[in-house]
Amino acid sequence: MEPGGLMATILDGKAHADRMLEVVRQGVEARMARGLRAPALAVVLVGDDPASHVYVRNKAAACAKVGITSLEHRLGADTPQAELDALIDRLNADPAVDGILVQLPLPKGLDSKEALHRISPAKDVDGFHPMNQGLLLEGLPGLRPCTPTACMSLLAHHGVDLKGLRAVVLGRSEIVGKPMALMLLEQHATVTIAHSRTKDLAAVCREADLLVAAVGRPGLVEGSWIKPGAVVVDVGINRVEDPGLAARIFAGEPKKLEAFQAKGAVLCGDVRFGEAMDVASAVTPVPGGVGPLTIAGLLTNTLQAANQQG
Incomplete structure (x- = not known):
């Protein structure tokens, strides 16, 4: 697939x-x-965040589907850092455990970076440890962050040739934005990282042959921000409950607006999907786009970690 197609294709992440x-x-x-x-x-899993419990259930179901053993460790919201660290140490030392995932966000009072950096790099299936991030920076094999790795796999499957492509990554997190930019560079794209303080953000986005949106702001990217024929990967997943916001960002999606009016809340990405479909050559939907890919990437990493450990 090359940017510039006549009709937008939905990139089905599921x-x-x-x-x-x-x-x-x-x-x-x-x-x-x-x-x-x-x-x-x-x-x-630490605490009682409802969304985290849903994510953990989804991961366990995916593990069962492919034959991976899922071991769940639940801690209370008032768990001290030392207790969390001790659990991670035990899991690091357990030869029957191949991968360790600490579900984010952690409750207030807990240092997520301390916890994530404590995980053995060999068992860091989220790809967040500085050693694995460093291997990515060097272009060397390692456990890479799940979401950008799976996004790259999706683009490759659909034949998006990244060589020389002008790519804009909207977002600079260690989870998606920064590693996504590195992976695109590795495939010879020309990469710009944009963020909330980028001057004339819309104009920067309009330069993109490939636009990756990962900022967590519902409907931020309007159709007018998208270069005709661009490929758009929407990593954002946001819950919209404000009627005024819904009316603005779902103006081009009557079914989504009807769903909002019926339920009082809907999920959407960082891109206005209806508007993007009129301009882009290919777009990932939300939900059903990048979300399912993240879990698939996690289990791919878990198998890789197990094979590397013997």
Whole structure:
């Protein structure tokens, strides 16, 4: 696929996630056929955040689908840092655990960076440890952040040739923005990182042949910000409850607006999907775009970690 198509294509993240999970399932089967145990993913859930509980359930269901063992460790919201650190130390030392995931966000009073940096780089299936981030910077093999890795896989599957492409990454987090920019550079794209303090943000976005939006601001990117024929990857997932905001950002999506009026809240991305479909050559939807890819990327990393550890 090349930017500049006549009609926008929906990049179906769910379908591609299913393809990725099938590869993982086959990898688990091959591993067990060699007499090795199934990979094991330890998930640490601290507190009672409802969204975190949903995410953990979804991850456990995906693990079951591909034959990965899911080990859940729940801690109360008042858990001290020392207790969380001690649990991570035990999981690091446990040879029956291949991957460790600390579900974010953590409750107030807990230092997420301290927890994430404590995870052994060999078991850091989120790809957040400084050692794994450094390997990415050097262009060396390692456990890479799940969301950008899966986004790159989606683009490759759809034949997006990144060589020489002008890519704009909207967002600068260690989870998506920065690693996404590095992966695009690795594939010879010309990359600009933009963010909330970028001057004339709309004009910067309009230069993009590939626009990756990952800022967590519902409907920030309007159709007028998108270069005709661009490929748009919307990483944002936001819950919209304000009627005025919904009326503005869903003006081009009557079905989404109807759903909002019926439910009082809907999920949307950082891009105004209806407007993007009229301008871009390809767009990821929200939901059903990048979200399913993140879990598929996580389980891909879990299998990789297990194979590297023996």
